[in-house]
Amino acid sequence: MTNHILLVEDDLAIAEMVEHHLNKEGLTVRHAPDGEAALRLFAEEAFDLILLDLMLPGVDGMEVLRSVRGGSTVPVLILSAKDSDVEKALGLGFGADDYLAKPFSLIELSARVKAILRRASQYASPPVSMEPTVLRVHELTLHPEEHLVSKNGSPLNLTAKELLILKLLMSHPKRAFSKEQIYRSVWNDAYYDDVNAIQVHISRLREKIEDDPANPRYIKTVWGIGYKMGDF
Template identity: 45%
Template structure:
């Protein structure tokens, strides 16, 4: 995939410098932005493999930056949140952030999260398009790993990188029931889940894209008291 380029957007110079220092040790190329406006400008000028966004930034906050980025790209986004801003964290996930980490944080944990996101999307180009040509087909649903899209009853719908990874996990384990913790461990690459919102929010958003009736899902079904499972009949054609 070539050199890995990461954009860090945070108005706190100490945090920017710390993240830049440790990520450069991993041989990543780092750009920094001091506010949301500058982050969007840098994004237009460069290709990034991952973006780290602080929620609370001047001029344009992280939520709005994330929303605008998701209109243009599927590149993985890691959000930095304050522990007392639970609502903002949920909103961030709901509009397309792939992961979040709360402040104050361990720099080693941030580096680990960055590596996990990059490792899971190494098959993706800098524009979020998969280099893998394979697809997974079920009746009424085709997951196209090349285009990073899902085709539902003939209609193509775009997925974020995390939504792609989540759906891929489910369709490659049909009829198997997974707890939220198991989903988090397999899709987010961590054994520790801070709360249920991360998994729940992403599944809710994914259902809106693939289900005819998200409140009565056909594909990703809730197994009450346990977790979730994917139900689908393979298309052999």
């Protein structure tokens, strides 16, 4: 199981060192060099953990943390040279899960990251547990409780897996989901790199909901990541 991590760090040397080390640990890392880029990536993709520097150009780390905590419980590990009890209390008080002072060892960073991810996986809620009564994206309407999907009022005949994939994407219209995240959510099972299963279901789903499956408007491919709902 690969975890998706957002690394927010303006020091390129530190970012490359951390990203290289965590990649060797089997983790996927996306790097944001400043707070604005971090918030943009966070709005577009689903992450399992944020590694957040406090001293950032423009939008600082505390503002990023406040924005993230405005609508998410994703774990946040602060990485900062501000190693004082005041800064630690401030960071944790705003909702960070842990604090690691710079300079830090990569061994300790790995231990902290794995511990946080382990705790998060033990207590995590299903991705779409908090869902509205009706989901709507442009001409598509999905009734989660009744397991019904319609387009322009006409019902669509979807399989159970197709409906669950569509529900996941419609519930988080601004986020891109990797094939692994879709598999874990819909199949509720460990991911064994069965990329073909996701591609086949996405292809069949597009045939049923798109006007032109070859040029999809609803389910967009995000190259290098996975899939997301199209913007209307």
